[in-house]
Amino acid sequence: MKRSLISAACCALLALSSPSLYAQANNPAAPVSGIDLKTLDPAVSPKxxxxxxVNGVWTRNTEIPADKSVWGTYIELREIAQGQLRGLIDATVKNPGKPGSEAHKIADLYTSFMNDKARNAAGFKPLHAELARIAAVKDKKDLPALLAYLQGNGVATPFSAYVAPDAQDPEQYTVNISQSGLGLPDRDYYLKDDDAKLHAVRAKYLKHIETMLAMSGxxxxxxHAAQILDIETRLAAVQWTRVQMRDPVKSYNRVDFDKFAALAPAFDWNAYFTAAGLAPKASSAVVRQPSFMTGFSETVAAVPLASWKSYLNWRIIESYASYLDSATVKERFAFxxxxxxGVPQSEPQWQLALRFTDNAISDAVGKRYVEMYLPPETRPRVMAMFDNFVASFKDGIEQLDWMGPETKKEAQLKLAALKPKIAYPDTWRDYSSMQTQPNDLIANVRAARAWSRQQNLAKLGKPVDRDEWSMTPQTVNASYSPALNAITIxxxxxxxxxxxxxAEDAVNYGLLGITFGHEISHAFDDSGSQYDAKGRLRNWWTAQDRAAFKALAAGLVKQYGAYSPVPGYHINGELTLGENIGDNSGLSITYKAYQRSLGGKPSPVIDGLTGEQRLYIGFAQKWRAKLRPEAAIAQIKSDPHSPGEFRAKGTVKNQPGFYEAFGIKPGDPMYLPPEQRVIMW
Incomplete structure (x- = not known):
């Protein structure tokens, strides 16, 4: 594949994992620190x-942009990537090529989103056919086919059905059924009557539903708004908590299609599975939350059909609101x-159009992104760094004093089988079947959703594609898949x-290298550690070692549960456990990998800071962030990641290297007694 080069700022080579590679990019006699010294606060002691x-000056001088709920290093990088994508798509719009080509489809998707004149003229008319379909329903027995139809069009219903690798047989795909159907971030927003902030949000949500329904005619x-909130509250009451959903064993419940009637009798499952295109290709599904399905059935039986029709009308309107006329878009953003x-101002329309286009035809955009912005030598250099981290993790497993040899052997097998997916996929998705229009945004939304749904359903009956990517190359993030035992960067x-x-290696390890350590650690966190080397949900632990693991995990739960980013709202240590293990174990491995890269030599002192100090400073600079209070509350309630400030300072407190690097002693506020420090791996 031919790839062009861009400026050093946009196509910087990855952190180099050995002095010899480093010397190719820098003058080793005069290495440069990558630390942002301007953000260091001399009035604050690291102890x-x-x-x-690390971030005091930045925190004082930084305002969250009016169109953002959070601002920090991660968001800055996403803005850079957004700018790159904008240049890519602007160029494609100017030269879209032949009708039906991927370039032309990219142009259609983007320009239809930007066409305010067509969107305002259409108003709610593009939804009339779907709303009429709901109005025509005369009996609850018609709900299964209706829900299947809506799901096929990307509309959220009380449960979702999707195809994914089978956790008990990871070489095969299976149907998964999972709870869904709420409009607020978490069930607590409906059920916590003793929380004034959440209660106020719920009242505003009711008014928002009413306003949107009235705008639709x-x-x-x-x-009808009251009926909708009643149904969502009933669903919230029977939903599993986010902590409960983190348990992969309890979430794996194989149910034959002909047994669904016993689990949820008020719903015609045979009609649903046929209409959804799941039968006869499949004959069973994994039910993620069985008690929710029973509760859903009871809600179907208890709530009148007229209320269900109101609820489904709302699900359609909410699903398409971002793509309708300006007044509807404004009202949706207001809520x-x-x-x-807590965001006072919407993002510019080009940014919203870009995000829609990217989501709709991601691999076509990604292919061009790689061609324009990724130097061809990046991939092999990343792999060299990844190999360094794997070797360091391997040594770390052998050094664990809480794990026995039998479990260590299994852990090493899993680590050895770990698959890295770096930069971009080797095979791109084919969008030839997706039909787009230059001036009909809703038609394009439906086309993209239908294509995605068909791609997912087409997996049934086929062996699992272990090379498939769950992220796009243009995504500023990284992930680990337990079913595939694969890391995506x-x-x-x-x-x-x-x-x-x-910059020299230390800060690059602290900023980027931690991503490798973090994602590798996810293979061994409280959830990932329940899958084996092949991605099978299997207990490969001795009882004694598992008990030791749980005891260590309980220490992290307690640590993070004590942090309160917003007065009255504490981090949920159980919900964030997997990410906190990833941060703490990942930083431990990052330190070891950096030491390995030094080849036994002392780290260079630059700007009066040792390499070890720069590594930890880089790590804390990575997680600098400011959040609006409303966004922080939503994150605490619904996100498995701790807010950035606590990812930084909570993690370093557990690191032996941090104490040595900065001379942290008993009595210092950053000091944590050794018996309270937690390093899982």
């Missing part, structure tokens, strides 16, 4: 508040953006500010 020491919007996340994360081509 007192490490996050404040509903003459009884107030009555979803301002009420839920997309191209967009492989650039400044996570990597600085002019």
């Amino acid at each position: 007192d508040d490490f996050y404040g020491y 509903d003459k009884a919007a107030g009555e 979803d953006g301002t009420v839920l996340r 997309p191209a967009a994360i492989l650039q400044s500010p996570f990597f600085n081509v002019k």
Whole structure:
């Protein structure tokens, strides 16, 4: 594949994992620190508040942009990637090529989103056919086919059905059924009557539903809004908590299609599975939350059909609201953006159009992104760094004093089988069957959703594609898949500010290298550790070692549960456990990998800082962030990641190397007694 080069700022080479490679990019006699020295606060001691020491100046001088709920290093990199994508798509719109080509489809998707004149003229008319379909329903027995139809069009219903690798047989795909159907971020927003903030959000949500229904032409919007909130509250009451859903064993419940009637008798499952295209290709499904399905059935039986029709009308309107006329988009943002996340101003329309286009035809965009912005030598250099981390993790397993040899052997097998997916996939998805229109946004939304649904359903009966990517190259993130035992590191994360081509290794390890350590650690966190080397949900632990693991995990739960990012709201240590294990174990491995890269030599002192100090400073700079209070509450309630400040200072407190690097002693606020420190791996 031919790839062009861009400026060093956008296509910086990855952190180099050995002095010899490093010397190719820098003058080894005069290495440059990658630390952002301007953010260090000389008035704060790293022994007192490490996050404040590293990011104090930045925190004081930084305002969250009016169109953002959070701002920080991660978001800065995403903005860089967004700018790259904008240049890519602008060029494609100017030269879209032949009708039916991928380039032409990219142009159609983007320009249809930007066409305010067509969108405003259409108003709610593009939804009339679907709303009429609901109005025509005369009996609850018609609900199964209706839900299947809506799901096929990307509309959220009380449960979702999708195809994914079978956790008990990871070489085969299976149907999964999971709870869904709420409009607020978490069940607590419906059920916590003693929380004034959440109660206020719920009241505003009811008013928002009423307003949107009235805008659609509903003459009884107030009555119907109350019906909708009632159904969502009933569903919330029987949903599993996010902590409960983290248990992969309890979430694996194989149910034959002909047994669904016993689990949820008020719903015609045979009609649903046929209409959804799941039968006869499949004859069973994994039910993620069985008690929810029973509760859903009871809600179907208890709630009148008229209320269900109101609820499904709302699900359609909410699903398409971002793609309708300007007034509807404004009202949706007023609630979803301002009420839920505290954001006073919407992002510019080009950014929203870009995100829609990217999501709709991601691999076509990704292919061009790689061609424009990724140097061809990046991949092999990333692999060299990845191999360094795997070797360090391997040594770390052997050094564990809480794990016995039998479990260590299994852990080493899993680590050896770990598959890295770096920068971009080797095979791109084919969009030839997707039909797009230059000026019909809703038609394009439906086309993209239908294509995605058919791609997912087509997997049934086929062996699992272990090379498939769950992220796109242009995504600023990374992931681990327990079913595939694979790590994905997309191209967009492989650039400044996570990597600085002019900097020596220490800060690059702390900023970017931690991503490797973090994702590798996910293979061995509280959830990932229940899957074996082949991605099978299997207990490969001795009882004694598992008990030791749980005891260590309980220590992390307690640590993070004590942090309160917003007064009155504490981090849920159980919900964030997997990510906290990833951070703590990942930083431990990052330190070891950096030491390995030094080849036994002492780290260089630059700007008065040792390499070890720069590594930890880089790590804390990576997680610098400011959140609006509303966004912080939503994150605490629904996100398995701790807010950035606590990912930084909570993690370093557990690191022996941190104490040595900064001379942390008993009595210092950053000191944690050794018996309270937790390093899982």
